[in-house]
Amino acid sequence: MSLWNDFVGAEIRYIDTPTYGRIRIAEAGPKDAPVILFQHGIGGHLEAYSKNLVPLSDQFHCIAFDYVGHALSTRKDMEYTPPVLAEQVRELMDAMGIERAHLSGESLGGWVSGFFAVKYPQRVLKLMLNTGAGIPIVSEKGRADMLDLMERSKKAAGVAPSFEMVKHRIEWLIHPSNHARLVTDELVNLRLRYYLMPEGREVTPKVNRMLPRHDEFLVPLEQITVPTMLLWTRDNPIHDLDSARAAHARIPGSTLYVMEADSAHWPQYEDPEEFNRVARAFFGDAA
Secondary structure, three states, rough: OOOOHHHHOOEEEEEOOOOEEEEEEEEEEOOOOOOOEEOOOOOOOOHHHOHHHHHHHOOOOEEOOOOOOOOOOOOOOOOOHHHHHHHHHHHHHHHHHHOOEEEEOOOOOHHHHHHHHHHOOHHEEEEEEEOOOOOOOOOHHHHHHHHHHHHHHHHHHOOOOOOOHHHHHHHOOOOHHHHHHHHHHHHHHHHHHHHHHHHHHHHHHHOOOOOOOHHHHHOOOHHOOEEEEEOOOOOOOOOHHHHHHHHHHOOOOOEEEEOOOOOOOOOHOOOHHHHHHHHHHHOOOOO
């Protein structure tokens, strides 16, 4: 089944922002319902949330978007850091007339959402860090995973991406037990097409420079004051469960949920039924 079947009922459009250009969004749900902003990982795209927008749109106004420098949003020659991308989130909310929103960010999306929640707590309802980056890496395996990712990104720099390279990258995101079901030619070719765009090949190295600067931009966890859930997996690369537990201990009043299903770095895609159930309960609870 095509992932675009999952988007039936959603609208794909573009929003103009003053600083970051045209931002592609996917949107579903009543305009007067509480907003959830879904944010993808580094080198990613809004299709990472294809299995979440429409199912949750009966209760929420669901929006996923491409960060500047990614997929079909504007590719800019600029410095890419999580605090800079947090300003893109602010401009997007301003342009769409959204005063407050729930934030759910995976990997880079969690990293950016953490910075946004610290700087603009008055604009955040609740925060879900979904296998989020920007927290201290506490294990030897996690540090080895990060070095491996940086090395592979370095080797890919300046080289035209291939189907096999992109497939390997997506397999890194997804638990091995889910590869046969979820690592489809359609998903690989979609990401490959974004990577092969001429402007993408120019900007991607600038985006990837965030990886070696990870520890320079750690989220000030103790300064997060909004209700926060860390949604994690047992097999998340780099920021493993020990890292999540350590971060959870530093965020006042936070909760930690560990996925029951086999999943790695894309739990919202690997087991959307469990993810959507947890998101519905967390974001729908007014307490």
